[in-house]
Amino acid sequence: MSAGPYNYSYIFKYIIIGDMGVGKSCLLHQFTEKKFMSDCPHTIGVEFGTRIIEVAGQKIKLQIWDTAGQERFRAVTRSYYRGAAGALMVYDITRRSTYNHLSSWLTDTRNLTNPSTVIFLIGNKCDLEGQRDVTYEEAKQFADENGLMFVEASAKTGQNVEEAFLETARKIYQSIQDGRLDLNAAESGVQHKPSQPGRNTLSSDQQFNKDNCAC
Template sequence: MNREDGDDSFDYLFKVVLIGDMGVGKTCVVQRFRNGTFVDRQGTTIGVDFTMKSLIVDGKRVKLQIWDTGGQERFRTITQSYYRSANGIVLCYDITCKQSYESLERWIDDVSKFAAPNVVKVVVGTKADLESERIVQVEDGEQLQRRHGMLTFIETSAKENTNVDKTFYRLAETLKRQHDAGMSIESQIEGIRLNSGSTPVGGLWQKYESCCRY
């Protein structure tokens, strides 16, 4: 297991899991994001690999725990155990391999069974530099993203460093703002509990007073 970004200070910490078939380039994407390098002949991930990377989002330090999973069938049950505590899921397929795209339906089914309902999902088409070998069209990725209500669809190239940082930054930004929104609602609910005798302010106060009355 690899671990980078040794600075332990952070404002937010989120767990992100990369899934998809073997050979789609998940590890290349992670390595490009982590240290800006690309290895053409990358070894197969056995089980799960782990690293960390921090980003600055809205002036805050957001640390991502990135779990790069092996896509082999024998590791599928191991991978499922990582879904439960995941904040974000990156579903990867190779634009030159139709089977890897079609397999995403199976991976998505696993996510729906084992991950939290509010997990943020991103679809990533890898190896965008191999345009001449493309089999899966951009429209296919867009349709998959819309069909399953995912955050976004984006094509990347770890080799040419295209959209890799953008993918993780968009995910980190969304996770931070989702967390902030959840904390804001929890604070409002707590305020209502502590001030149950106060005059309601607007519809939101009235709403929570009603549901928490008993």
């Protein structure tokens, strides 16, 4: 079988971080399944999702790690930042405390990822306009000051969810094109994967997973 246009050529690793209950798992679910999970239990651990997207004609496989937001797990979830090409940092627009903690999440992200990691700020639950506790403007200003990309989104309605994940990928892809992101660096969070279907069946994917386990 010849290498065709449907195999992916890159793997990007994403992490989703933010306080407990801001909707990280729901965002992931909305992105991978196009559905809203109404009774989403607290994540106790790190959930894992995947989807293949297309950027500039390139198929890219996103490997998304959705982390537990509870404070008591903070020390453990820090292990998962390493090697992320994209970090989606989420707060809840109806709970100011989740917004106030952003600087601490951002510090972790900056310390534990590499400089080329794309950080995207997401103000989730924008469908709950009536309960808004954080204005768009102040969050936008925070994002600008810290050089983050930013949207308000809703995991419930799906608004801007797709955009946030895809825009992050585009930015990462752009970094690769510009040479800002070194694919050979062990922790770039990007794997270039020339399509080799014959070989994939036996080893390379497994290899990749193993690399990721060394948390």
